[in-house]
Amino acid sequence: MSKYTEEDLEKELETQEYKYGFYTDIESDTFPVGLNEDVVRAISKKKNEPEWMTEWRLEAFRVWEKMEEPEWANVHYEKPKFQDIAYYSAPKKKPKLNSLDEVDPELLDTFKRLGISIDEQKKLANVAVDIVMDSVSVATTFKKTLGEKGIIFMPISEAIQEHPELVRKYLGTVVPTTDNFYAALNSAVFSDGSFCYIPKGVRCPMELSTYFRINEGGTGQFERTLVVADKGSYVSYLEGCTAPSRDENQLHAAVVELIAMDDAEIKYSTVQNWYPGNKEGKGGVYNFVTKRGLCENNAKISWTQVETGSAVTWKYPSCILKGNNSVGEFYSIAVTNNHQQADTGTKMIHLGKNTRSTIISKGISAGHSQNSYRGLVHVGARAENARNFSQCDSLLMGNACGAHTFPYIEAKNKSAQIEHEATTSKIGEDQLFYCNQRGIDTEKAIALIVNGFSKEVLNKLPMEFAVEAQKLLEISLEGSVG
Amino acid sequence: MLKIENLQASIDDKSILKGLNLEVKAGEVHAIMGPNGAGKSTLANIIAGKEDYEVTAGTIELNGEDISELAPEERAHNGVFLSFQYPVEIPGVSVTNFIKTAINETRKAKGLEDMPAKDMLKMIREKSELLEIDRKFLSRSLNEGFSGGEKKRNEIFQMAMLEPKLAILDETDSGLDIDALRIVANGVNKLKSKDNAVIVITHYQRLLDYIVPDFVHVLYDGKIVKSGDASLALELEAKGYDWIKKELV
Numbered sequence: 118m119s120k121y122t123e124e125d126l127e128k129e130l131e132t133q134e135y136k137y138g139f140y141t142d143i144e145s146d147t148f149p150v151g152l153n154e155d156v157v158r159a160i161s162k163k164k165n166e167p168e169w170m171t172e173w174r175l176e177a178f179r180v181w182e183k184m185e186e187p188e189w190a191n192v193h194y195e196k197p198k199f200q201d202i203a204y205y206s207a208p209k210k211k212p213k214l215n216s217l218d219e220v221d222p223e224l225l226d227t228f229k230r231l232g233i234s235i236d237e238q239k240k241l242a243n244v245a246v247d248i249v250m251d252s253v254s255v256a257t258t259f260k261k262t263l264g265e266k267g268i269i270f271m272p273i274s275e276a277i278q279e280h281p282e283l284v285r286k287y288l289g290t291v292v293p294t295t296d297n298f299y300a301a302l303n304s305a306v307f308s309d310g311s312f313c314y315i316p317k318g319v320r321c322p323m324e325l326s327t328y329f330r331i332n333e334g335g336t337g338q339f340e341r342t343l344v345v346a347d348k349g350s351y352v353s354y355l356e357g358c359t360a361p362s363r364d365e366n367q368l369h370a371a372v373v374e375l376i377a378m379d380d381a382e383i384k385y386s387t388v389q390n391w392y393p394g395n396k397e398g399k400g401g402v403y404n405f406v407t408k409r410g411l412c413e414n415n416a417k418i419s420w421t422q423v424e425t426g427s428a429v430t431w432k433y434p435s436c437i438l439k440g441n442n443s444v445g446e447f448y449s450i451a452v453t454n455n456h457q458q459a460d461t462g463t464k465m466i467h468l469g470k471n472t473r474s475t476i477i478s479k480g481i482s483a484g485h486s487q488n489s490y491r492g493l494v495h496v497g498a499r500a501e502n503a504r505n506f507s508q509c510d511s512l513l514m515g516n517a518c519g520a521h522t523f524p525y526i527e528a529k530n531k532s533a534q535i536e537h538e539a540t541t542s543k544i545g546e547d548q549l550f551y552c553n554q555r556g557i558d559t560e561k562a563i564a565l566i567v568n569g570f571s572k573e574v575l576n577k578l579p580m581e582f583a584v585e586a587q588k589l590l591e592i593s594l595e596g597s598v599g
Numbered sequence: 600m601l602k603i604e605n606l607q608a609s610i611d612d613k614s615i616l617k618g619l620n621l622e623v624k625a626g627e628v629h630a631i632m633g634p635n636g637a638g639k640s641t642l643a644n645i646i647a648g649k650e651d652y653e654v655t656a657g658t659i660e661l662n663g664e665d666i667s668e669l670a671p672e673e674r675a676h677n678g679v680f681l682s683f684q685y686p687v688e689i690p691g692v693s694v695t696n697f698i699k700t701a702i703n704e705t706r707k708a709k710g711l712e713d714m715p716a717k718d719m720l721k722m723i724r725e726k727s728e729l730l731e732i733d734r735k736f737l738s739r740s741l742n743e744g745f746s747g748g749e750k751k752r753n754e755i756f757q758m759a760m761l762e763p764k765l766a767i768l769d770e771t772d773s774g775l776d777i778d779a780l781r782i783v784a785n786g787v788n789k790l791k792s793k794d795n796a797v798i799v800i801t802h803y804q805r806l807l808d809y810i811v812p813d814f815v816h817v818l819y820d821g822k823i824v825k826s827g828d829a830s831l832a833l834e835l836e837a838k839g840y841d842w843i844k845k846e847l848v
């Protein structure tokens with residue numbers, strides 16, 4: 118365990134550079150660094166996985182070994198040394214929990230610092246929280262209520278044990294192990310994550326929520342999430358992240374797969390606030406995520422994301438609109454400050470007839486950061502009457518940052534209607550003075566203007582998340598104007 | 600309330616205010632008139648604390664305190680309000696949200712808690728009725744797509760909500776139709792008390808029919824060159840500025 122004292126913590130909080138930065142002192146057992154077939158096997162064994170799962174991981178590892186890290190994104194960083202990372206870390210004391218009272222008090226304290234006390238959440242928000250702590254889930258609530266409806270919501274490691282037939286049927290069907298470098302790596306070594314299954318015709322009565330945390334220094338985090346919404350079902354899933362401040366770069370390569378069967382709807386919302394590195398651009402999380410959803414007939418998938426953290430972000434939540442009349446949506450706010458780099462956007466793959474997609478992307482850049490939107494709208498030859506509307510707005514603060522838009526359009530069917538709008542604006546001195554004159558200081562004025570700019574996307578978030586997201590926007594832009 | 604002595608200010612080395620004196624006492628209404636480019640808006644902006652200008656000489660006192668070192672928001676917290684000649688747009692921020700933020704930030708600066716939502720709503724209802732503002736209007740983005748007159752009326756709505764000590768209305772009448780002018784002027788009159796003061800900057804006598812000034816000043820070439828009572832405005836309306844310019848030579 119590295120030295121990280123209460124004092125260090127306080128100093129960090131003082132600087133406000135990373136308000137939610139903290140470190141939890143839960144004992145972990147961590148594998149030695151490095152990756153080879155034995156490590157993959159060991160991870161699988163540690164988790165007591167069935168044979169097929171071990172093989173699946175090994176296959177992915179063999180593919181990954183032959184792959185190159187992609188270079189096409191508009192981000193520059195020191196490549197992680199994949200052999201210097203420990204690929205497994207789990208809290209030693211894994212308590213069996215029937216109620217919250219049994220949760221490690223230190224862990225509960227952690228949640229309090231995050232401002233997301235579970236008790237409060239239970240009462241106020243009607244949220245079932247499955248908390249992923251250092252790769253292994255340690256608390257699951259509301260399981261019973263969900264169970265009555267036949268909804269399965271549990272750590273994926275448990276799902277592999279308890280519902281192997283479901284996991285085996287769907288895992289890797291939307292993001293194959295061979296999809297890309299990071300997805301292959303994730304498939305080989307993923308530690309944990311969440312699994313969710315909504316049975317036919319069931320409307321999930323509450324927002325499902327998972328808080329991911331990166332905790333152990335130098336431990337790469339490889340989350341795996343699989344959400345399956347059976348025919349005619351509905352689920353809204355929330356994912357929120359925060360991590361402790363530290364110097365070392367931390368790699369995060371998650372994979373999220375969504376499957377919306379006929380007439381089903383999945384809303385997937387993310388608030389991401391990982392440590393972005395300090396003012397000089399040192400440290401911070403590398404976030405290379407593969408998120409993709411598959412829509413069958415009349416199905417709908419909406420991705421909503423608020424990205425404020427990470428040193429480097431590489432992330433394109435996508436929709437494969439395979440079924441006729443299916444709908445894909447992408448609403449995104451990406452904030453970059455100081456030396457952060459984000460290359461994010463979406464892919465809308467129209468394959469079915471009468472498929473529709475909407476893309477609303479709001480990029481906010483400050484400091485020396487680089488913020489790129491990269492979006493692909495693909496209309497297949499058989500996708501009659503496909504429609505897409507894309508809007509990419511950039512807001513710049515200061516002169517040292519950059520905003521870039523890379524829209525790609527591939528239309529193989531003449532009936533496609535594709536619209537793209539883009540704007541770039543700056544926060545004006547006059548706007549700031551106007552706010553100042555009304556008694557609103559510049560910091561608050563910026564928060565207000567940024568919230569206004571982001572409103573279309575914030576409005577898509579579930580209420581309690583929207584409030585948190587607004588706070589994050591405010592925090593992440595603190596000190597961005599001198 | 601406000602005491603300005605020998606104020607000199609420039610922008611990009613261009614001298615705009617050239618030794619301006621003005622004293623406004625609580626309970627008074629002052630009108631400032633003067634030809635285009637004379638420096639009226641500049642004066643208003645400098646009182647409000649806009650940093651683009653370089654104040655090269657003189658003092659500005661508010662209630663006996665020198666405010667030249669205060670940030671614009673601090674002046675606002677001390678009760679200075681400027682109704683802008685050209686209000687800016689803030690997309691995505693509703694009028695309600697904006698005014699709520701303004702009020703609560705001002706309260707915070709004074710060590711007060713946020714205004715309870717109930718009180719806020721009540722106040723919004725009262726003041727929007729006073730200014731005959733449709734409540735739907737308040738949920739629109741601040742000044743975005745507002746007509747010229749709507750922008751001005753919205754400025755006075757904010758003034759009504761913030762209840763300033765010193766209100767400076769920079770050409771609030773321009774762009775208002777005849778009915779709106781009456782409504783806005785009545786609103787201002789209702790907000791007037793012996794404890795606050797109003798400076799109206801205008802080109803037209805007709806506003807002063809409604810808001811009757813105690814003093815009328817002519818600002819010309821960066822200085823107040825003539826002061827009088829309400830009748831001065833009538834005289835200007837009739838004769839223009841030429842006779843004053845001639846008097847100066």
Ligand SMILES: Nc1ncnc2c1ncn2[C@@H]1O[C@H](COP(=O)(O)OP(=O)(O)OP(=O)(O)O)[C@@H](O)[C@H]1O
Pocket residue numbers: 610611613615633634635636637638639640641642651684
């Ligand atoms: N930011 C600026 N940069 C350069 N010149 C400026 C700036 N602001 C004001 N000025 C100049 O200062 C002078 C005074 O302008 P000001 O806006 O104060 O006039 P005004 O009396 O309000 O005129 P109007 O009646 O047309 O509103 C004008 O010549 C104007 O061009």
Ligand SMILES: [Mg+2]
Pocket residue numbers: 639640641684769770
């Ligand atoms: Mg003017």
